């Protein structure tokens with residue numbers, strides 16, 4: 001029977017018992033409004049652990065002052081239904097006061113990684129993420145925690161968090177789940193109107209074209225590749241680009257624009273091709289991880 005728990009004390013009591021029984025705990029932190037992307041993490045957690053804990057917490061600390069904290073989509077009944085179907089054991093649904101009884105004086109500072117990509121566009125975002133995830137890890141004390149590569153920079157930040165604080169758990173990165181037409185699943189997709197939703201396909205399409213280019217055109221430069229993606233996206237009238245970047249992963253070093261695909265192949269680096277695009281007021285992100293030699 002799935003249990004819905006709203007307090008730290010009750011969750012810890014339950015999980016201590018489970019841990020003392022020698023059971024392993026898999027943890028999936030989310031902000032709710034669950035979709036197939038979240039479900040894929042829950043399925044993997046179920047497969048690899050005895051007990052699955054899902055948290056649903058829209059964390060105010062990771063939203064900027066002009067972002068969508070107040071209107072972030074929420075649907076508790078739907079989420080509990082999804083959780084039950086995914087055989088979750090515990091759903092942790094804390095209030096903001098439960099997680100932050102007092103305004104935190106100690107927050108996790110994230111280094112240079114938070115100055116890149118989404119960190120540059122959303123100051124304080126990754127500090128907010130790292131602070132809440134550290135707190136949730138300390139509450140749940142999982143053996144493994146599951147994160148989607150839809151948010152590849154977040155995965156890198158959390159892996160650093162675990163490494164720097166020597167937290168005793170394993171991070172499991174999971175592949176991006178997409179709609180049938182290729183749009184990466186996101187709780188924020190509900191913000192899109194019909195025309196924005198149609199045009200948003202440009203994101204994945206431009207990444208797919210880029211992937212093909214990388215496989216086929218060794219003389220292509222990084223700058224030309226980026227430019228082509230930008231042009232493909234901007235052919236759609238409602239698109240406004242936040243960033244299109246190719247960086248090393250997981251260190252997020254920006255590449256020289258004159259570097260060719262041929263040279264990248266020789267370096268055998270792992271790269272992240274990442275984009276963030278506004279359609280109307282909605283900011284969507286997507287990426288592909290590329291491993292040279294030989295594509296993704």
Ligand code: AMP
Nearest residue numbers: 030031032037147148150151176177185
């Ligand atoms: P969120 O509720 O958006 O904070 O996401 C919670 C977790 O689900 C994060 O680890 C996300 O990376 C992951 N996630 C969200 N969307 C997807 C997706 N389309 N595919 C895979 N994982 C996802």
